[in-house]
Amino acid sequence: MSRDDLLAWIPPxxxxxxxAREIQFDRLPVHVAVIMDGNGRWAxxxxxxxxxGHRAGIDAVRDSVESxxxxxxxxxxxxxxxxxxxxxxATEVGTLMQLLKRYLRSELxxxxxxxxxxxxxxxxxxxxxxxxxxxxxxxxxxxxxRGMLFNIALxxxxxxxxxxxxxxAMAAGVRPEELxxxxxxxxxxxxxxxxxxxxxxxxxxxRVSNYLLWQIAYSEIYVTDTLWPDFRRRHLIEAVLAYQKxxxxxxxISSPAVIGVK
Amino acid sequence: MVRFASGIALAAVAxxxxxxxxxxxxxxxxxxxxxxxxxxxxxxxxxPIRALVLAVALCWVSSDTTLPPxxxxxxxxxxxxxxxVLAADHSIxxxxxxxxxxxxxxxxxxxxxxxxxxxxWSATLLLIGTIVVSDSSQYYVGRMLGKRPLAPSISPKxxxxxxxxxxxxxxxxxxxxxTKMLPFVGYGPLFVLGVLVVGxxxxxxxxxxxxxxxxxxxxxxxxxxGHGGVLDRIDALLFAVPPFYLFVRNIx
Numbered sequence: 001m002s003r004d005d006l007l008a009w010i011p012p013x014x015x016x017x018x019x020a021r022e023i024q025f026d027r028l029p030v031h032v033a034v035i036m037d038g039n040g041r042w043a044x045x046x047x048x049x050x051x052x053g054h055r056a057g058i059d060a061v062r063d064s065v066e067s068x069x070x071x072x073x074x075x076x077x078x079x080x081x082x083x084x085x086x087x088x089x090a091t092e093v094g095t096l097m098q099l100l101k102r103y104l105r106s107e108l109x110x111x112x113x114x115x116x117x118x119x120x121x122x123x124x125x126x127x128x129x130x131x132x133x134x135x136x137x138x139x140x141x142x143x144x145x146r147g148m149l150f151n152i153a154l155x156x157x158x159x160x161x162x163x164x165x166x167x168x169a170m171a172a173g174v175r176p177e178e179l180x181x182x183x184x185x186x187x188x189x190x191x192x193x194x195x196x197x198x199x200x201x202x203x204x205x206x207r208v209s210n211y212l213l214w215q216i217a218y219s220e221i222y223v224t225d226t227l228w229p230d231f232r233r234r235h236l237i238e239a240v241l242a243y244q245k246x247x248x249x250x251x252x253i254s255s256p257a258v259i260g261v262k
Numbered sequence: 263m264v265r266f267a268s269g270i271a272l273a274a275v276a277x278x279x280x281x282x283x284x285x286x287x288x289x290x291x292x293x294x295x296x297x298x299x300x301x302x303x304x305x306x307x308x309x310p311i312r313a314l315v316l317a318v319a320l321c322w323v324s325s326d327t328t329l330p331p332x333x334x335x336x337x338x339x340x341x342x343x344x345x346x347v348l349a350a351d352h353s354i355x356x357x358x359x360x361x362x363x364x365x366x367x368x369x370x371x372x373x374x375x376x377x378x379x380x381x382x383w384s385a386t387l388l389l390i391g392t393i394v395v396s397d398s399s400q401y402y403v404g405r406m407l408g409k410r411p412l413a414p415s416i417s418p419k420x421x422x423x424x425x426x427x428x429x430x431x432x433x434x435x436x437x438x439x440x441t442k443m444l445p446f447v448g449y450g451p452l453f454v455l456g457v458l459v460v461g462x463x464x465x466x467x468x469x470x471x472x473x474x475x476x477x478x479x480x481x482x483x484x485x486x487x488g489h490g491g492v493l494d495r496i497d498a499l500l501f502a503v504p505p506f507y508l509f510v511r512n513i514x
Contacts, residue, residue, distance in 0.1 A: 086445070091514075098514060128382060128443055129383075129384050129443060130384040131382065
């Protein structure tokens with residue numbers, strides 16, 4: 001995927017096209033992680049039940065996944081359901097699970113068409129068996145795709161992931177002196193994937209909420225006031241542009257500016 | 263042996279349908295089962311078989327997750343009874359027992375499919391599993407410890423001890439399996455649901471025995487070798503489905 005590919009997808013004359021032209025395609029974030037927040041607030045603003053916000057959020061997921069793939073992002077990780085979300089009323093959780101199932105069924109063809117590989121991170125075995133079945137089917141069907149990797153975080157907790165990784169390392173018989181950061185990362189759910197370069201959080205909250213705690217060590221964080229159901233291609237491009245204006249130092253110092261040379 | 267073999271075959275067919283059939287096909291299957299069960303019911307209560315269409319229609323409608331208004335259905339029932347009484351010159355008792363067949367058989371079978379449409383096969387299996395555990399634990403506990411009859415005039419073999427055993431075992435099953443199958447539902451609701459499903463299941467069982475006793479038949483038909491008829495197999499389920507359905511509707 002490339003600039004031309006993205007521009008071919010955006011209708012000519014659409015305001016997003018001008019934005020897309022500003023992107024430096026050689027400096028794209030490789031991995032973008034998103035905290036999809038604001039479905040409930042979106043619904044409350046319209047005096048609708050919370051579940052209607054989740055329903056509307058599905059459209060944003062659909063748009064973001066395809067936009068990210070067209071943009072040329074290699075890994076997209078969406079935070080759909082945290083381990084703490086079980087505390088919500090059964091009505092809301094039940095609806096969320098069925099929405100997930102419906103999304104997978106209706107979008108599988110789109111994922112395949114865009115060469116997207118689907119993966120789940122989180123304690124999947126604690127979900128309803130029929131949901132697990134549906135997820136396994138989607139993972140299986142898209143396993144030979146070579147394009148963007150689309151992770152969905154379900155029953156996910158950052159600390160739980162680290163605990164699970166520690167358990168797996170111990171079960172694998174790793175000796176304490178053998179364990180370093182690289183080895184440890186190979187026991188995480190995201191083993192083999194690059195760490196997120198850009199973490200997007202919608203609906204203006206300045207929190208990490210137990211998301212990818214290990215992996216976001218050096219991620220650039222971008223918070224937008226847009227509520228998740230309103231999040232579209234334009235907002236993703238804006239986030240990427242904001243990211244490209246940042247200077248990433250990874251704890252070092254920036255190279256001194258050379259005056260007069262461009 | 264015949265009973266055992268046909269029981270296994272029946273379970274296999276039911277499981278395959280639940281796992282592999284899309285909702286539309288399941289709705290058709292439910293309507294076929296509703297037609298068979300309604301036929302048996304109408305034979306037992308000696309009512310013209312044409313009321314079978316009511317059961318099938320109500321089954322189809324109830325299996326839709328977007329239910330039409332109840333008033334519309336009740337109005338149709340009213341018209342049916344009126345037509346039977348005025349045009350066909352049936353007694354009111356006979357005309358209404360045709361309508362009741364739809365409520366008794368059609369509605370719960372349709373709701374069973376709606377449960378799957380709303381919360382997937384995890385919910386369907388949880389309900390059917392609870393009924394199966396309830397039926398068998400009632401039988402075995404009754405055989406081991408049973409002394410006092412539960413309803414001697416209706417079903418001489420059922421005992422109070424068996425019913426309590428079923429209530430305890432199947433409610434425990436509902437809670438344990440429920441936390442796996444519907445992990446977002448708490449222990450409290452599962453407990454209430456378990457008691458309701460088992461209690462109403464026993465009522466459904468006795469109700470069907472009473473129907474047959476009134477008509478002086480032993481089995482509702484001999485469709486399933488060793489098991490009797492369709493109605494004999496699903497009697498507990500018919501009463502247990504509605505509360506479970508209302509719960510699933512509430513969490514979807």
